[in-house]
Amino acid sequence: MTRTAATALAPRVAENLNRALHRLFDREERLHLLGEDVLDPYGGAFKITKGLSSRFGDRVMATPLSESGMLGVAGGLALCGDQVIVEVMFGDFLALGFDQLLNFASKSVSMYGRPVPVPLVVRCPVGGNRGYGPTHSQSPQKHFIGIPNLALYELSPFHDAEAVLDTALRLGSPAVVFEDKVLYTRRMYQENRIDDGYRYRITGPGLGWAHAYPDGEADRPDFVVVAPGGAAHRALDAARALREAHGRSVHVVTPAQLYPLDIGPVLPLLASAGRVAVAEEGTAGGTWGSEVARAVHERVWSALSGPVLSLSSADSVIPTAGHLEREVLLGADDIREAVRRAAGWSAGRGGGQPEAAHPGSPAAGGAAGTPFTVPKLNNNDDTYLVADWLVDEGAWVDADTEVVALDTSKAQADVAASGSGFLRRAAAVGDELAAGDILGYLLPGPAPRGAPEQEGAALPARSADRVPPPEPARPAAEEEPDAVPAEDLPVAVHRLDRAQQGTAAVVAKSHREVPAGFTVVKVQVDDVLDRLDRLSDESGAALGLAEAVVKAVAGAQRDFPRFFGSLVDERTVALADAPHIGVTVDVDGSLYVPVVRRAHERSLADIADTLMDFRMKALGKEFTARDLSGGNIAVSLNPDPGVVLVHPLVLWPQLCMVSVGAVGEEYRADAAGTAGMRRFVHVGLAYDHRVVNGRDAVLFLTRIKDDLEEPARLGGELTWTTG
Missing domain, CATH: 3.40.50.970 (Thiamin diphosphate (ThDP)-binding fold, Pyr/PP domains)
Known part of the structure; x- marks a missing residue:
């Protein structure tokens, strides 16, 4: 296996x-x-x-x-x-x-x-x-x-x-x-493996402690985070980030039994690291983490290079609004930053202070400072959009501080500074840049307002033109260069947040570049909804029309491979090996399209679990780039009552998007001529007309319609007879 x-x-x-x-x-x-x-x-x-x-x-x-x-x-x-x-x-x-x-x-x-x-x-x-x-x-x-x-x-x-x-x-x-x-919706770990980078082992008698570590580094921790239950995932995310940014081996230990506390099985590991943190979601004061710290201090104090770090949520009630809840609860970023500061890992890989650049080298930077550039973020895009600056112009930044957000066709990525210094921006929000283009400069000292550029300071070229001279530093409170002056704004305004800006960039690109057609069919769904309800009762999985649509679309990939491809050039379509289906999730005004991978191999219950995972991640804005990348067709779900028809945009570089409206009701005669109430939905297809013609679109939608109206075609889960 x-x-x-x-x-x-x-x-x-x-x-x-x-x-x-x-x-x-x-x-x-x-x-x-x-x-x-x-x-x-x-x-x-x-x-x-x-x-x-x-x-x-x-x-x-x-x-x-x-x-x-x-x-x-x-x-x-x-x-x-x-x-x-x-x-x-x-x-x-x-x-x-x-x-x-x-x-x-x-x-x-x-x-x-x-x-x-x-x-x-x-x-x-x-x-x-x-x-x-x-x-x-x-x-x-x-x-x-x-x-x-x-x-x-x-x-x-x-x-x-x-x-x-x-x-x-x-x-x-x-x-x-x-x-x-x-x-509840996460997978159990098994075979002593968490993912491709981390393994774990159970240490100690009975239920024991789980010890998670980078593959091949079981006995060489730089820092250990003690994290029970759900906090373990956040500690692991922090450990991965610290490894990537600083090359450090951060281990996570998780007990099954909190109290009475038996710290003995992991004491040798904690002592070997010398630095320990306890991360728990409760508020500070009289915590389980305090018990851990007391036991560790009593038994291995001489081996520690600092006190046990106690990490808890804010001293507050927990708000309902997602953005406020994230401010209160302990998160992966909180753990990462607390560990980084406690360990003194403030510079590049391996920590310590960055080496001074050799005079005259490009890194020396002259008056322009040290440039930092656009990284290669994925293989689908040639350019990326500057979505937001996360640090004020002229502010001091440490190495590995995230300073700018870039939008790709799939997700938004935060780019960290490659060194430390005072920030001077070279790109504005809305600029479209290629990998290697200069985003900004890190200056050794703050530049006076209006300071002239030093003669002879070379500026590296962008892919199409040359970078304009860096703007002089200005007070942090000054408006962004692309922002509307405050006095010109209406009384009430809505600022797009970063997720909304990312959506705007993707759909604008799609609207510009994809010549889309659109076709819609009407589908009767009484039979499939009845069978889904029955299967939900028998299996315990919450199954609905969304899962059946994803399954039906996936089943069409073998007969309609072009619908799941992407354009290489005007005459060539790259075909996909399997259906990887993006599904729209719209939460708090932010639209995401996470991907159900290899959907043709997944059961309806497994697809339901995956969609529930997506909804939970959307609430917490916890999607990773992998969640949002790799799709080769998308499904737009619009279940709100009264939604009859939806004409979606094709998400470049995909070629098609399927849309599903809300379930409606109408009186209709059956084959015997008997009138009765029937349930139906409209299923539409937006498609790149360069690759898909109208006749093919009708055949594709007819295949989806037939699968939904005869649900036994979707697989063994829906093959029982009703009545």
Whole structure:
């Protein structure tokens, strides 16, 4: 099995947890589950209990909206010899049952003069980054640290959920298992590999600690970040960024059990690095990270080159708005910057101060300073658009500071300075530049306003012309050169954010360069929607028309290969090896087109999981360049009620985009002449008329129409008969 295939087969964390519950119920005859809305067909707010009540109806109980009540009943069942798992819908509400854990369940273990087993496990989703607001997004772990006889665990993609739950149930004392909500749609790690660059191993007895490290560098850390649960992904993203920018080996360790804390298995690793940080999403003060720092300081203080760095979210309630939520919660960039500053990695690869340029070399720069240029960002574009300057003109920047955002045909990329100095821009927002063109200069000192350029200072040429002389420095508060003066603005204005500017650049290029045609067909969707609803109930996956359309478009690639190609020149089309389908996701005014890769090989449930991943990433603006690149056709989804017809733009260098309107209703006679209400959608195709003619477009859309109206053609998942 290839590494890619092995990764594709890994279950989602939610699937792993659901299977774990089913296996435990199969094995433990006295196991009960209590919670709000846990019965089928709902199966819990996050579908973790899907299928349990159908199979074990007498042992799965829906409770009233009372966390104190359900925990009290669960504690009583446990005292009577049963095993009990309680699902608290959101971790925020665990506070409502705090008394039952603190004063009843945990004390019952030892207050009767003899040990009394209380096999009670409380599961609760925690954490933000999903836009759920102040009362559904907290990470309350710290409030339960240090309660005698109460064990704490946190789910991760490294640790199998069945092993965690089984361990917690067999303790004989109550336990809480925290589950970061952002993990539910992520894949489990398997075969000791995270991705092509990072591996992991489990260290220590029992559930152990997961130790993630760059491939081939298991025993040579420059810095170790201790990160439980969902924070581990952010720590890994920070570690990758620090490796790329500074060549440093940053390792991440993740426990399954938070408390009682057993730091022993990873102490040798922490001591060998000498620098340690703890990253957790909760707020500061009395945290689990403080417990880690205390244990590390007590046992390996002499090996540390600095105190343990404690990283937490801001001391604030958690806002609902995505951009404000990101300001409050600890993110990968926060971890990266904190580690970089603590370690002193302020310059180029390897840290330290940059070497002085040899006098007379191009890097010396003369009065123009040291130039920094446009990097090669992808193989699809010859030029990139300057979308936004991230640093003020004349401001000091350190090496590796991101200073300018460039738009490509697929995504927006932030470009870092290649050295340090005072910024002098050579390109303006809206300029279209090629790789190697000069973006700006880094000056050794601030230039006085209006300072003349030094005679003889050579300026490297751009691809088509020469770079204009750098502008003199000006106060940071001065308007951008392309901005409308404040006094000329209307009373109310809307500034396009960086994501909207990126969308504007892509669609403007498409509108200029693609001579598009458009064709639309009407599709009856009663049968496919009914079958999707039935499959959703049986599988637990949330399936809708979007997944069926993606599957139908993917299935057409073999018979219509040109529709999935790209123009090499006016006479040549490069054909794709497989359908990689972009799907529009529109959140908070920002449009993204992430890609479902090899969609013809994916099940409807897998496509549904992928689209859900995309929606979550859009909310958090967490897309990577890989998520948004590589598509060879796109699908524009427009499900809002009343949307009849959508004419999309073709996303250059693609040749086609399929559009789907909202589901509508109309009275229509069937083959027998009986009139009845029918559901339908309009499916359109915008196409590059240089490659696709109108007749081919009709044949392609007819193929999609037939697949949707006869859903058995989409594959085995939809082949059952109804009725």
